[in-house]
Amino acid sequence: MSHNVFAPWDDPNAVPLVEIRGLLKRFGDFVALDHIDLNVYPREFFALLGPSGCGKTTIMRMLAGFETPTAGTVKLEGQDLAEIPPYSRNVNMMFQSYALFPHISVADNIAFGLKQDKRPKDEIAARVEEMLSLVQLGKFAHRKPHQLSGGQRQRVALARALAKKPPLLLLDEPLGALDKKLRQETQFELMDIQEKLGLTFMIVTHDQEEAMTVASRIAVMNEGKIVQVATPNTIYEHPNSVYVAGFLGEVNLIAGKAHRLDDHHTELHWAEGEPPLRIDHPLEGTDGVDATLALRPEKVSISHEEPQAGLCRVQGTINDIAYTGNLSIYFVKLSNGVIIKAQEANSRRLEHRNYTWEDTVWLSWRPTAGSLLLQ
């Protein structure tokens, strides 16, 4: 990897901003966080992704200081957070509910943290001005929060959390209430701000697309555990488990037994009497282990003619076709009953489509396209 690519997690000498080790959190008998280990590096835009109730907010609240660990340590800039009360941590949090102070103006909301730090008056004024223009709310400085729209309030909350320029900013579902267009605009605004100010952001989101768009790395969580931490690209292309593969985007799963071909190649025997599928990846388990091939629908091509040599192929009949405007998705039933989705861009008009129901077709993909998952 060339040196100008931002990837501190690959650099053994990089010093993490946040270090979480063996973090355990119980609420009564319920284990909300189950031995979490996590490093977040300076200038990262780190996303926590996972189903409702998996513990994302709990991690954030732990960093902000509103929850205390049952076991394990959380360090920020090398300092154990257990010794630092929430009000003197170098962390600010943007609340999912925005939590704007209703009794003071937008400008005073933004200035709140700076005044609390007893910064000089002119510095506060300048910073508030800067924040207001950053979130494009200069005209609204003297309004009260209840006189703003939802999107404007959200940006005030962002400006308030940003005003102290904390080394670590926690954003708990910051865009949850916005419509798609405003959400996308704000995503880019956020990335821009993060880059401009050189800060570290940690974002919680339910929206996988959002995580893919903004994040330098994503942690996929499930039931209090972190299942995979990697770049969006890796998470999408090389999920480490069926869970992760299924959580992000559409995926085809073909189960079978994996056999070692040679040091770099593996074969998946997926159905009686069908030729095995080749995978250009060494087998990580023992020979003959149960495995699942995960394959993204957009990597699968559909054709009437037998695909060229070197491609993995299966044959089946079209069971259903979904038309989503820009895409057509073909649901192809294989000999063993498994249904594979193949996605094609609609570059031609609908009436010129080549395939229809009950057609027998070939599906093909490159041997590098899928990931073989052992769990």
Add this chain to the structure above:
Amino acid sequence: MQKLSPFNITALTLGFAFLYIPILLLVIFSFNESKLVTVWGGFSTKWYASLMQDKAFLNAAWTTFRIALVSATIATVLGTMAAMALVRLGKFRGRTLFSGMIYAPLVMPEVITGLSLLLLFVAMNVTRGFWTITLAHITFSMCYVSVVVSSRLHSFDVSLEEAAIDLGCNTIQAFFKVTLPIILPAVISAWLLSVTLSLDDLVIASFTSGPGATTLPMEIYSSVRLGVSPQINALSSLLVGLVGGGVILASIISRRQISKEQH
């Protein structure tokens, strides 16, 4: 909205008449020229004027207001603290007991409260007077305050306080800079309620007062036993005005608060 049927209108009119005609009569006759309470002799404010010359009345008024202001203020501080504890501390041992005990004085017969306080003061051998009445009023006003304030706190978003702490406030600063300003209307109406409760209390004040500390309701009650005079009407009307004003102000403040929250 439902249409008012003739039956409903009649019931409403009778109900209000039943409640307010006596008070209305009282106020009207306080402006009576005649010395005879039941005979109208023309409009006059002379009874109010004579009230202003009456030493006993002025003393009682002064005592009453001091008691009302001091007891309401202390009760508001204590009641607000109690409400914070009951709403915020989550589950602690004896929480149910505490919150139950907060409501108990609201339903306790005043005679019992008065008598038990009297016994306490006698047992402790304190001289009864201004401070004992004030203390007694604090005890019951405080319950009303904590009921009013805790109902406001239940709808208060705790993340506002967390946001303040996140931005560098300690718990106490967060309370004074964020929580208190936001719940202030509820606190003010609780204070007004305490003032009016203290102003019109007769039973508990009679039990806990001592020589030299007579409140307006006590003054009225004792002089009525000698016969109703127009001067008493005037005094009572003043009290009605004060108490009514306090209650109306309190409800306006909390109404405003509700409509603000609905924004």
